[in-house]
Amino acid sequence: MSNAFHDKVAVVTGGSAGIGHVTARKIAEGGGTVYITGRDQDAVTAAAADIPGDVIGVRADSRSADDLDRLFAQVERRSGRLDVLVVNAAAIATAPLGTITENVIRTVFDVNITGTIMSVQKALPLLADGGVVVLTGSMAAHKASRGRSLYAASKAGIRALARTWALELTPRGIRVNVVSPGPTDTPGIAQLAATAEEREALIATMGTGTPMTRAATAAAPRPANRSTRCAARSPAGPPCTS
Numbered sequence: 001m002s003n004a005f006h007d008k009v010a011v012v013t014g015g016s017a018g019i020g021h022v023t024a025r026k027i028a029e030g031g032g033t034v035y036i037t038g039r040d041q042d043a044v045t046a047a048a049a050d051i052p053g054d055v056i057g058v059r060a061d062s063r064s065a066d067d068l069d070r071l072f073a074q075v076e077r078r079s080g081r082l083d084v085l086v087v088n089a090a091a092i093a094t095a096p097l098g099t100i101t102e103n104v105i106r107t108v109f110d111v112n113i114t115g116t117i118m119s120v121q122k123a124l125p126l127l128a129d130g131g132v133v134v135l136t137g138s139m140a141a142h143k144a145s146r147g148r149s150l151y152a153a154s155k156a157g158i159r160a161l162a163r164t165w166a167l168e169l170t171p172r173g174i175r176v177n178v179v180s181p182g183p184t185d186t187p188g189i190a191q192l193a194a195t196a197e198e199r200e201a202l203i204a205t206m207g208t209g210t211p212m213t214r215a216a217t218a219a220a221p222r223p224a225n226r227s228t229r230c231a232a233r234s235p236a237g238p239p240c241t242s
């Protein structure tokens with residue numbers, strides 16, 4: 001098991017599901033303390049309990065300044081500092097031009113831009129010099145996809161914010177980076193489809209433009225047991241002993 005996060009304190013916003021939840025699991029597996037957020041108390045509590053290690057679920061809506069203040073106050077009280085901030089919570093919406101409403105504009109930009117700015121700014125006093133900020137962007141910032149102009153624009157904004165913040169935080173040795181996942185099968189993607197069949201079709205379509213011609217999964221890879229490993233080997237190979 002990796003020790004990469006030994007003694008580190010991390011916050012993963014939107015860590016109660018999908019990519020954020022797997023990210024939190026990796027940090028906990030590496031020995032770190034992780035605070036995960038989401039808007040639903042029960043979901044956040046269950047998601048924290050699902051990860052072995054020092055994982056704390058905090059209900060916090062990234063659009064709410066009060067919620068973020070409570071989150072970072074809790075981190076300060078319990079852990080005293082923050083080393084890693086992963087700003088991952090986002091709103092994914094489909095709205096082709098001509099159908100875009102004020103409500104959907106506000107939802108996407110409130111979470112993806114305002115929420116990201118507030119999350120980073122409110123974490124700053126607690127963030128240790130030499131710490132790390134990771135913003136979850138998207139391939140959508142570079143690649144057109146029908147109906148996703150608002151989401152794409154918000155994720156392009158994330159890249160712009162990160163470049164400037166990286167410059168501004170250099171004196172404190174804080175690195176700011178963006179990860180840009182490709183299409184990934186997560187609860188957030190599933191909720192864009194009305195039925196299980198639609199979801200299967202959506203996931204299949206999303207993967208077609210990728211080198212592997214399939215969407216990624218947000219599930220943490222679990223070590224295969226011996227019989228699974230052996231079954232995956234060629235019968236023509238040496239006897240399977242491990």
Ligand SMILES: NC(=O)c1ccc[n+]([C@@H]2O[C@H](COP(=O)([O-])OP(=O)(O)OC[C@H]3O[C@@H](n4cnc5c(N)ncnc54)[C@H](OP(=O)(O)O)[C@@H]3O)[C@@H](O)[C@H]2O)c1
Binds near residue numbers: 016
């Ligand atoms: N899946 C993809 O194909 C894909 C591709 C590229 C980039 N991304 C990016 O990767 C990140 C995670 O995506 P995902 O697909 O894993 O999403 P997801 O399955 O929908 O999970 C989103 C997480 O964020 C939380 N969340 C949503 N709105 C929030 C808010 N206002 N405040 C706090 N937490 C909030 C959700 O919990 P609650 O709903 O309970 O609040 C959940 O924990 C996002 O930034 C997304 O844009 C995803």
